[in-house]
Amino acid sequence: LASHGAKPAVMQAERADGVKRRALATPHVRALARKLGVDIEEIQGTGPVGRVTEEDVRRFAEGRMAPRPPE
Amino acid sequence: MVVGDIVEEVEVLVIGAGPGGYVAAIRAAQLGKSVTIVDKAELGGVCLNRGCIPSKALISAAHHYEAAKESPFPGIETTAKFDFAKVQEWKQTVVNKMTSGVQQLLKGNKVNVIQGEAFFTKPNEVRVMQENGSQRLQFQHCILATGSRPIELKNLPLGKRVIDSTGALALDHVPNRLVVVGGGYIGIELGQTFAKFGSQVTIIEGLDSILALFDKQMVRLVEKNLKKYNVQIETNALAQGVEETADGVKLTYKDKDGNEKTIEADYVLVTVGRRPNTDEIGLQDAGIELTEKGLVKVDQQCRTTNPNVFAIGDIVPGPALAHKASYEGKVAAEVIAGKPSIVDYRCIPSVVFSDPEMASVGLTEEEAKKEYGQVAVGRFPYAANGRATALNATDGFIKLVANKENGVLVGAQVVGVEASNIIAELGLAIEMSATLEDIALTIHAHPTLGEMVMEAAEVGLGEPIHIIKG
Amino acid sequence: MVVGDIVEEVEVLVIGAGPGGYVAAIRAAQLGKSVTIVDKAELGGVCLNRGCIPSKALISAAHHYEAAKESPFPGIETTAKFDFAKVQEWKQTVVNKMTSGVQQLLKGNKVNVIQGEAFFTKPNEVRVMQENGSQRLQFQHCILATGSRPIELKNLPLGKRVIDSTGALALDHVPNRLVVVGGGYIGIELGQTFAKFGSQVTIIEGLDSILALFDKQMVRLVEKNLKKYNVQIETNALAQGVEETADGVKLTYKDKDGNEKTIEADYVLVTVGRRPNTDEIGLQDAGIELTEKGLVKVDQQCRTTNPNVFAIGDIVPGPALAHKASYEGKVAAEVIAGKPSIVDYRCIPSVVFSDPEMASVGLTEEEAKKEYGQVAVGRFPYAANGRATALNATDGFIKLVANKENGVLVGAQVVGVEASNIIAELGLAIEMSATLEDIALTIHAHPTLGEMVMEAAEVGLGEPIHIIKG
Ligand SMILES: Cc1cc2nc3c(=O)[nH]c(=O)nc-3n(C[C@H](O)[C@H](O)[C@H](O)COP(=O)(O)OP(=O)(O)OC[C@H]3O[C@@H](n4cnc5c(N)ncnc54)[C@H](O)[C@@H]3O)c2cc1C
Numbered sequence A: 001l002a003s004h005g006a007k008p009a010v011m012q013a014e015r016a017d018g019v020k021r022r023a024l025a026t027p028h029v030r031a032l033a034r035k036l037g038v039d040i041e042e043i044q045g046t047g048p049v050g051r052v053t054e055e056d057v058r059r060f061a062e063g064r065m066a067p068r069p070p071e
Numbered sequence B, C: 001m002v003v004g005d006i007v008e009e010v011e012v013l014v015i016g017a018g019p020g021g022y023v024a025a026i027r028a029a030q031l032g033k034s035v036t037i038v039d040k041a042e043l044g045g046v047c048l049n050r051g052c053i054p055s056k057a058l059i060s061a062a063h064h065y066e067a068a069k070e071s072p073f074p075g076i077e078t079t080a081k082f083d084f085a086k087v088q089e090w091k092q093t094v095v096n097k098m099t100s101g102v103q104q105l106l107k108g109n110k111v112n113v114i115q116g117e118a119f120f121t122k123p124n125e126v127r128v129m130q131e132n133g134s135q136r137l138q139f140q141h142c143i144l145a146t147g148s149r150p151i152e153l154k155n156l157p158l159g160k161r162v163i164d165s166t167g168a169l170a171l172d173h174v175p176n177r178l179v180v181v182g183g184g185y186i187g188i189e190l191g192q193t194f195a196k197f198g199s200q201v202t203i204i205e206g207l208d209s210i211l212a213l214f215d216k217q218m219v220r221l222v223e224k225n226l227k228k229y230n231v232q233i234e235t236n237a238l239a240q241g242v243e244e245t246a247d248g249v250k251l252t253y254k255d256k257d258g259n260e261k262t263i264e265a266d267y268v269l270v271t272v273g274r275r276p277n278t279d280e281i282g283l284q285d286a287g288i289e290l291t292e293k294g295l296v297k298v299d300q301q302c303r304t305t306n307p308n309v310f311a312i313g314d315i316v317p318g319p320a321l322a323h324k325a326s327y328e329g330k331v332a333a334e335v336i337a338g339k340p341s342i343v344d345y346r347c348i349p350s351v352v353f354s355d356p357e358m359a360s361v362g363l364t365e366e367e368a369k370k371e372y373g374q375v376a377v378g379r380f381p382y383a384a385n386g387r388a389t390a391l392n393a394t395d396g397f398i399k400l401v402a403n404k405e406n407g408v409l410v411g412a413q414v415v416g417v418e419a420s421n422i423i424a425e426l427g428l429a430i431e432m433s434a435t436l437e438d439i440a441l442t443i444h445a446h447p448t449l450g451e452m453v454m455e456a457a458e459v460g461l462g463e464p465i466h467i468i469k470g
């Protein structure tokens, strides 16, 4: 098929891209981490199923919490 | 109109007024920036003028026609006929309502609107070509949102009877015979709509299934409905060429066994994908680099390789969807206004307004297995839901996919009536890292379709109420 | 059938097979208990036989009839007529599908089903009266779920032409003139449905508004639609008495100015509330105490003052809704199976299947102000949503109410098409303690009604995209 040969900047209508394996935290908590200038991936979550909570982020930002041990 | 060399200074310049650009312009203005937006065509972009909105207007009109033509409710006898020209007129009023809304929103947010085609002349300057001349604009920051256009295949050149989605949405009558080349979501939405209005539709799909990005079991329900309208589906089929005749068009294609076949139709609708509008805007003059696929390279903040230029929407990687464009538009505007925003979503829902509707968010079961190893899956059928039964719309299911280790929802698929609305809760659930238990313990109103979400979660936890544990 | 004194031992006895009881029975069986359920009438209780399901079936048939009678889509011409007897037949097939589903689910979960009327004879024993005798059952644990029945007013005794919701749902024809006494959700759902089928409906409401538990602005949209069908609404009006005549019925009432008036109709439908079925089951013999309102006293685990007896659903405090009954049913079953479950919800959604639909979850703005002092409110109109426009259904709005201090969502109200499904996301949001920012940053698919949820959150944050900031 000629069309398949001619490969211009083809964008397929992609389906939703994946959920990456990242810190469990809500959009609000992720935004808070950015505002406070901390990397949420470094924080050990204390919420249910290891969710990083708003409080975790604040404590981490104030240096009251150790970063999560590397896996 | 200023012709020639007077350069106007603008604080934030947005190029393209689609759902990426106009949303970016409004957010930037809200955050105190002085904003100018340029578009060469209508406000609202593809989405409002030639995409989401007109297609969904026709789809809902077709749905209404069909529901009255064949009443699904015993005891209620209905008849239906349509006047396609009037349907198209109504569609246009819907489009006009939305685009004039955008115009008012831009005005209300004091965004300066310029009609014209922009291209870069320098890293911080564009020229805008207008009807009666041109204009130079120097910007502090620019947000590029020029969107995409249908791909034209060399062997299926557009013509009077070989049309793209824009042409199909503008037809002034319902073709007797319509061939759709490309069974992606746009092809299916339009093909099924014309089939409902009475076209004899054939779909030519290169892959082994239409809607190949969706779960096979979901697609099966759409295929079942397409059969009802005698839509022919040829998978693993390759369009070879077209020939316009006096009163029609002939398409030749190779079927799945490699046999060459010819099919006659009134129109051939080509919906094989879209390509980004990155080729005619002088990106090289602004130091803006492209990826191998011709998309604009951006970082997490939508910043291009030119630090003062941001790019969003269909011209950057990711699914080519309006809501993704708008989300990125807000991020870019906020970054320019000095906020620490980044593109930081866990998931983007995608919806197909087929009949029945399909919607998906996050990972499929297979993707989740690859990512997490063990997964917990909960599937619940519409047929076991009271509301679906009272609506006489029992075709469909909801499927939830969780990481088995911690029960966190990582994906969901819905096919059935109102899938487009049911998916909203599931997107929020994923963003909130909700677990199946969180969903199962949330009281969902009876009798609503939302109960299926709760019940699917219970199935995933091994404690279903309204279906027998398998 | 055993008559007399042989006592059968059962591990868990459930009395009443409505959405409380049958769900409790299934969950208890799933958790390994041997379960017997007794009901004096049909499986499924009020909900499936005389409540939620038949009413929603008639509502969706009426909606379909109306949509075809007056096509909301220019260019689509439709006609409609109905045969009410056939509609009723279809409604019955919907009910039968659901009740036979419950039967299968009970069977599949090995729950023993007994038909009969139970009453306590001792703290751990009931007698079940059956057609041909009776039976004694001794239980280790009992779950009481006997539900409720319509309140009958002394001055409006039920008769041939004075009917309750059960009678209205069973009518074999559409009355020419129908008077509804009580403008709560059941009265409005049924009144509006018959109005759509052509009845001349008058609603007599004692309070100063119909649907008094809902936001006035929401109710206004329902009233607007009722006006379309010439439904007369008399508020602050008190029904005095009825008199059945040869071919109709006369209702006298005091209108809001205290004037006595008379209205003639074919039927008077009394929907003034429901009372718990706690009066004829020998609770005193089992040491089960009632509250002042005649509801069964229970603790957080649904345990009554008899430690082996649990009570759920309409007979215990809280909103008399099917999904609350089912939730409590699961809690009671889990507690009996030794799990640490408690009734621990943050919110219970309530939905009215009026036209347009209304739904509410958590606190209203006023309630939230009392509770939290300062609140953030985000309101977004259907008219500014693309999907609603393409559906030609732009009447409605979404309102979110958050605690201003931390942005956490504490309540939400929706009126408009599909409100019943939109509310699901908002219930989950409240249970997850989502903030307005969480909702605003969650990508919602375009063009869907769910986008309004995101946009209402943005309004609450002061950054609306699709409406001008007030
Ligand atoms: C038939 C169809 C149905 C669709 N349905 C859906 C759907 O249901 N849901 C969904 O999410 N998506 C849907 N889409 C996709 C959606 O339309 C796009 O993802 C979305 O429009 C992309 O937004 P954007 O802002 O990136 O660009 P666009 O909407 O493409 O807008 C780009 C704008 O830039 C302008 N422009 C381009 N170049 C220049 C220049 N040099 N100077 C000035 N202006 C310029 C154009 O005139 C245009 O107005 C559909 C698309 C089609 C074709």
Ligand SMILES: Cc1cc2nc3c(=O)[nH]c(=O)nc-3n(C[C@H](O)[C@H](O)[C@H](O)COP(=O)(O)OP(=O)(O)OC[C@H]3O[C@@H](n4cnc5c(N)ncnc54)[C@H](O)[C@@H]3O)c2cc1C
Binding pocket: B445, B446, B447, C015, C016, C017, C018, C019, C020, C021, C038, C039, C040, C041, C042, C043, C044, C045, C046, C047, C048, C050, C051, C052, C053, C055, C116, C117, C118, C119, C145, C146, C147, C148, C165, C186, C277, C280, C281, C312, C313, C314, C315, C320, C321, C322, C323, C324, C325, C351
């Ligand atoms: C017209 C109408 C519309 C409604 N619509 C909705 C709606 O849309 N959404 C919603 O959430 N709720 C709705 N409701 C309310 C809903 O029906 C009730 O909240 C729900 O049925 C309560 O469930 P339950 O299990 O507590 O009791 P019920 O459903 O009342 O079931 C009680 C069962 O116990 C049996 N029983 C009683 N006494 C005995 C005894 N001594 N021995 C044996 N069996 C006995 C009865 O036969 C019955 O089957 C509606 C109600 C009506 C009347």
